[in-house]
Amino acid sequence: xxxxxxxTTAIPEIEFQDVSYRVAGTQVLSGFNLQVQSxxxxxxxGRSGSGKTTLLKLVNRLLTPSxxxxxxxxxxxxxxxxxxxxxxxxxxxxxxxxxxHFTVERxxxxxxxxxxxxEDRIRARVQELLQLVGxxxxxxxxxxHQLSGGQRQRVGVARALAAxxxxxxxxxxxxxxxxxxxxxxxxxxxxxxxxxxxxVVFVTHDLREALRxxxxxxxxxxxxxxxxxxxREFLQSSDPLASxxxxxxxxxxxxxxxxxxx
Amino acid sequence: MNxxxxxxxxxxxxxxxxxxxxxxxxxxxxxxxxAGIPLGIVIARRPRWNKPVLASxxxxxxxxxxxxxxxxxxxPWLGERSERLAILALTxxxxxxxxxxxxxxxxxxxxxxxxxxxxxxxxxxxxxFQVELPLxxxxxxxxxxxxxxxxxGLATIAAAIGxxxxxxxxxxxxxxxxxxxxxxxxxxxxxxxxxxxxxxGWLERRMxxx
Numbered sequence: 174x175x176x177x178x179x180x181t182t183a184i185p186e187i188e189f190q191d192v193s194y195r196v197a198g199t200q201v202l203s204g205f206n207l208q209v210q211s212x213x214x215x216x217x218x219g220r221s222g223s224g225k226t227t228l229l230k231l232v233n234r235l236l237t238p239s240x241x242x243x244x245x246x247x248x249x250x251x252x253x254x255x256x257x258x259x260x261x262x263x264x265x266x267x268x269x270x271x272x273x274h275f276t277v278e279r280x281x282x283x284x285x286x287x288x289x290x291x292e293d294r295i296r297a298r299v300q301e302l303l304q305l306v307g308x309x310x311x312x313x314x315x316x317x318h319q320l321s322g323g324q325r326q327r328v329g330v331a332r333a334l335a336a337x338x339x340x341x342x343x344x345x346x347x348x349x350x351x352x353x354x355x356x357x358x359x360x361x362x363x364x365x366x367x368x369x370x371x372x373v374v375f376v377t378h379d380l381r382e383a384l385r386x387x388x389x390x391x392x393x394x395x396x397x398x399x400x401x402x403x404x405r406e407f408l409q410s411s412d413p414l415a416s417x418x419x420x421x422x423x424x425x426x427x428x429x430x431x432x433x434x435x
Numbered sequence: 436m437n438x439x440x441x442x443x444x445x446x447x448x449x450x451x452x453x454x455x456x457x458x459x460x461x462x463x464x465x466x467x468x469x470a471g472i473p474l475g476i477v478i479a480r481r482p483r484w485n486k487p488v489l490a491s492x493x494x495x496x497x498x499x500x501x502x503x504x505x506x507x508x509x510x511p512w513l514g515e516r517s518e519r520l521a522i523l524a525l526t527x528x529x530x531x532x533x534x535x536x537x538x539x540x541x542x543x544x545x546x547x548x549x550x551x552x553x554x555x556x557x558x559x560x561x562x563x564f565q566v567e568l569p570l571x572x573x574x575x576x577x578x579x580x581x582x583x584x585x586x587x588g589l590a591t592i593a594a595a596i597g598x599x600x601x602x603x604x605x606x607x608x609x610x611x612x613x614x615x616x617x618x619x620x621x622x623x624x625x626x627x628x629x630x631x632x633x634x635x636g637w638l639e640r641r642m643x644x645x
Contacts, residue, residue, distance in 0.1 A: 233554055259556030270551025274569050284555055332555070342554075 184247040186211040186340060186372040187232060192241035194227055194396075201227050202396040205241070211339075212370040216383040218418070219393030225376040228393075229342050232374065233262045245340070260284055263333030263341040263371070267348045269325050271317040277303075277328050278313040284336045302331040307361055323354035330362075334369075341373045347382070359385055380422045384408070384430040392418070404430035438622070441615040449604075453623050456600035459518070459590045460627070463525030464583050471530045472575065475537020476563065485538065492531040500524065500589050504596045521590065521598035528589055529582035536578025540571030572642045580635040587628040591620065601627075 185208035194202040202224045209215045217225040230236040231243050234255050243250050250258055271280050279286075281302055282295040290298070303310055306327040317325055326346060333341060347355045359382060366373065366386075377383055383390045384404040392399040392407075392415055399414050407415055408430055419426060442449055478485040498506075503524050507513055513520045544567050552566050568575075594602025604620025 230554075235550070235554055256556050256558055259554060261556075264551065264554035266547060266551060266554070268545075268547035270545070270547035270549075272548060272552070272566060273545075283557075287557065287561060329551075 185209055185244075186246060187374065188244040188247075189228070189231075190242045190244065192228075192231065192238045192243060194224070194231065194236065195239040200396055202231075202238075205396075205398055207391060207398055207401065209372060209374060211372050213388040214366060214373040214375055214386055216375045216377060216387035216390045217393055218377060218380065218383045218387075218390050220378055222395075223393040224396040225378075225393055226344055229344050229374060229376055232340070232342055233259045233264060260288060260336060261338050261340070263338040265326075265329050265333045265341065265343045265346045267345040269317075269329040271325060271328060271332070273317050275316075276313065277308075277315050277317070277320070280317070280328055281313075281332045281335055283332065288336060298335060299331075302334060305334070305365065306331045321354075322350055323358060326350060326358060330365075334371075339372055341371045343373060343375045345376050345378070348377070348379075355382075362386060380418045381426065381429050384426055438615045438618045442619050442622070445619065449619060449623060452599060452601050452603055452620070453627065456587070456590055456602075456624065456627065459521055459525060459593055459598065459600050460583060460586045460631075463522045463586055463590075464529055464579065466522070466526040467529035467533050467582055468579060470526070471533030471578075472537050474530075475534045475575075476541060476568075478534070479538050479541035479567075489531075489535060489538070492534050495527045496531050500528070500592045501595060503527070504592065508596065517593070517596045517598040520596060521593035521600075525586050525589055525593070529586055532578040532581040532585070533575070534578075536581075537571065537575050540574030540578075541567050543574060544570045573639045576635055576639040576642060580632060580639065583631040583635060584628050587624055587631060591624055 187209040189205050189207045192202055192205040193200070205224075205228065207215075217228060219225050227236060231238055232245065232250070234250055234253075237251070245253070245258065245262075272283070275283070278296075278299050281299045285295045285298060299313060300310055303313060308324060308327050308331070312320070312324065312328075317328070320328065329346065333343075347358050350358065363386065375383075375386060384407065387404055389401055389403055390407050391401045392412070394414055400410070400412050402410055402415065408419060408426060410416060410419075474488060478488050495503075504520065507520050507524060510520075513523060548566065548570070549562065552562050557566070590600050591602035591605055593600050594606050601620040601624045605617050608614065608616030608618070608620065
């Protein structure tokens with residue numbers, strides 16, 4: 174929980190070492206190096222097809238790199254037990270992927286349940302998480318199709334947090350939401366992150382979101398890392414791609430950057 | 436109508452042949468499910484096997500049923516008792532809809548759900564039994580429903596090789612050129628088919644998850 178305080182430890186929470194990923198003759202990632210520090214929110218920013226999602230899936234080994242190594246807490250994840258690795262990492266995707274035949278309670282409690290937690294502890298944990306993500310306790314018995322898009326993604330976040338993982342991978346989690354709900358969830362994410370200090374890798378193509386939520390922003394293009402900058406640095410960057418992003422998003426970015434780092 | 440009088444007068448035999456018919460259909464459907472559902476799961480996991488498996492099941496369907504009964508007749512253990520043989524032939528016919536629907540049902544599960552499950556650390560078997568199969572069950576059952584209805588009809592032909600069932604009335608009626616006797620087999624068979632269709636259909640709707 175105090176991950177943010179332990180920035181002095183030299184071992185990064187997640188480390189990409191010269192990672193390449195190739196599939197069916199297409200080079201999706203090449204020579205990718207990046208370190209994610211404990212307790213930070215690292216945003217992967219880039220256009221569609223730049224390799225952001227692939228990078229995320231390499232962390233929990235939904236994909237295996239063609240070459241290079243990914244270390245989680247200093248351990249190569251090629252050597253880790255895949256199932257255990259995945260259970261120790263929260264995963265949130267844009268389409269949420271709630272189990273339609275499970276109630277909210279069973280969706281959120283799934284990882285604790287397969288991890289063998291006792292029933293009463295699971296129930297207590299589910300209630301705690303519903304509160305944490307701003308959902309009413311009586312939603313626990315509903316099914317996903319009875320929820321709004323925003324509620325569904327809140328459940329998705331609660332489910333990812335269920336077994337209290339230190340790392341959270343979020344793949345455009347708010348991308349499919351309407352602007353108001355997105356704004357609400359972004360604000361809640363910031364509040365949540367101030368309490369929990371998870372190590373978050375967050376994929377988006379929305380610069381405003383990146384500036385607002387990110388501790389640092391890793392800018393990607395065509396499977397390569399262009400640069401890693403803090404939100405403030407990003408706005409002043411002379412990097413052509415970064416400044417192209419800033420121009421494309423126009424006015425009012427300053428306030429987003431300030432909110433994110435405050 | 437005198438058809439119904441005929442059925443009434445021969446109710447003992449109608450009942451007996453109906454039960455025989457049910458046995459043929461019941462066992463063959465059971466065996467087809469035991470073989471077809473795992474096969475469907477396998478080809479859903481390994482799309483490379485999809486074509487050969489479905490093509491084989493398809494080819495079986497194209498063999499005329501009388502011919503299939505005939506082909507199987509000389510097979511040693513099977514040929515000894517025509518009932519075994521009929522059950523095997525009916526099982527083979529029931530395979531295609533069951534394999535195909537199992538495959539379709541599993542492939543039809545929302546990819547985001549499967550990805551989320553895998554990403555959360557479900558093992559492949561947890562994913563299968565807790566997510567994919569429960570979500571595919573109504574599609575699988577609709578395949579079973581098709582298989583049962585086909586089997587009820589085909590099982591009448593099993594009487595041609597002496598395996599019993601309601602086909603006995605039909606063949607006897609054909610030989611006697613007596614429509615009453617034909618209908619004494621055909622009507623209960625139709626009722627069986629409709630009942631099975633309705634029953635499995637009801638189960639299918641009960642199992643619907645969304």
